[in-house]
Amino acid sequence: MANFYTDTAELKFHLTHPLMQKIVALKERNFTEHERFDYAPVDFEDAMDSYDKVLEIVGDISANTVAPNAESVDAEGPQLIDGHVQYAAGTQKNLDAIIKAGLMGITLPRKYDGLNFPIVPYIMAADMVSRADAGFVNIWGLQDCAETIHEFADEEQQQRYLPRIAAGETAAMDLTEPDAGSDLQAVQLKATLVDGKWILNGVKRFITNGDGNISLVLARSEEGTADGRGLSMFIYDRNSNAVTVRRIEHKLGIIGSPTCELVFKNAPAELVGQRKFGLIKYVMALMNGARLGIAAQSVGIADAAWREAVSYAKERVQFGSSISKFPAVYEMISRMKAKVDAIRTLLYETARFVDVYKAYEHISKERSLLPEEKTEMKAYQKLADIFTPLSKGLSSEICNQVAYDALQIHGGSGFMKDYPIERIYRDARITSIYEGTTQLQVVAAVRGVTTGGYLAQIKAYAETEVKPELLGYRGYISEMAFEYEEAVKAVLEVGNNEYTDFHARRLVEMAGNIIMSHLLVLDTNRDHQYWKSLDIFLKLARAENRGKMEFISITNPADLGKYKMD
Helix, strand or coil: CCCCCCCCHHHHHHHCCCCHHHHHHHHCCCCHHHHCCCCCCCCHHHHHHHHHHHHHHHHHHHHHHHHHHHHHHHHHCCEEECCEEECCHHHHHHHHHHHHCCCCCCCCCHHHCCCCCCHHHHHHHHHHHHHHCHHHHHHHHHHHHHHHHHHHCCHHHHHHHHHHHHCCCCEEEECCECCECCCHHHCCCEEEEECCEEEEEEEEEEEECCCCCEEEEEEECCCCCCCHHHEEEEEEEHHHCCEEEEEECCCCCCCCCCEEEEEEEEEEEEEECCCCCHHHHHHHHHHHHHHHHHHHHHHHHHHHHHHHHHHHHHHCEECCEEHHHCHHHHHHHHHHHHHHHHHHHHHHHHHHHHHHHHHHHHHCCCCCCCHHHHHHHHHHHHHHHHHHHHHHHHHHHHHHHHHHHHHHHHHHHHHCCCCCHHHHHHHHHHHHCCCCCHHHHHHHHHHHHHCCHHHHHHHHHHHCCCCHHHHHHHHHHHHHHHHHHHHHHHHHCCCCHHHHHHHHHHHHHHHHHHHHHHHHHHHHHHCHHHHHHHHHHHHHHHHHHHHHHHHHHCCCHHHHHHHCCC
């Protein structure tokens, strides 16, 4: 029987990364949880065995329930009935299987009926579910909202809402409005305090799984304000029945995921945390979690596309031979695999950074951190802050490239609905748009360029010990790092913010290529199976970075006027 976990050696490989020892010890509070919950792990090996077994269950459900339902869900889609969403039949079957297996609330503490897993295995589950059906992961994966409730809501709210999500109720994050997309400071949905209770009025648009049971809503609580400082975060419970789904959007892809326009009419809500911190603190944390989720979705989709290309190329015979034997085809397929391995290693490196800092953050609410713990938390938080937009931006763009090439390998057949690649190709397109477009990821990631954050981590990777046979690759990466450093210097020395913004994406992508190359070296150092991907990806990255460096060297601020719209 197929299993998306056991057939993907890369997942087990990343699960057993050396940093997991620290992550698991922090998450399990040095395994003291076993004193309160007899099913909690007693040591590292016990915890890893639990992750392994649960991920195998996710792999089974993904391969044998979610994936077989994907085409029917894409054809049927959700329906709007009496102001509420009814999922496609296959979507409901998927959700029932996930709930029955206890796979909601994976990262939540055991006291709220969660599994208390770190981010890494959760992201692996998202990786597999996305490979099966990218639309369904948008429903299952919104348990990210539970993490935000856990982080910022008061204990009484956590006790009421988190066990419900762990038991299978779905969630949503209601942020976007008709006139507030990327610019969330423009949110106008009104929150009014009436007799000590909050009510919400207004419209939200493009809300993924908008009819979820428990929603986090960004609303304007401070009358007379027009910026982010007037926004607060609220919990809305669908049991109140005060929000109507006005329409389900008709989309290019991820059709099984209902994208809703919502109308709030005196909807009762509960304030999360403090007033005025909705956007500047709570949404930023929520979006970072969501962006890591979209990076996982991108990796899963890219993996699915690559596999479809391999399968088709082996079966398709032209000119008396399988097309997989033609250089033009096998080069594309090898390049796709190298890119999938590259974005996957970046994804799990980012997830590990998030895991360490989040664990320390939660521990800090239980006791005072030691000085060395505070230092370590800040270091990992800085890495998570610059790696998250990098991972989301690069993974989604490469996902689209891989899906494009996979459909190309199918030729005319790929353009028809006879093969899954047509759906996968459509599903891929959204990844570089939602939860912040690639352009917005660059705005966030460029801080890693201008502050030297990426360069510092690149140097840290370069100093780690590797086998002698990998030192040649390290030499090539050092050349790339030197070119990157020179390119950054050339742009920043101009002292023109607009000029820096103009080259920001090039600089971010150069840094990303170097980082992914370093990570593939480290992966190959642990397992030789990554050697081919390292060799292929590094050649591609070197050529791409050199082109970006050349472009930067032949431009100057005076050129900006040529690009501006009249």
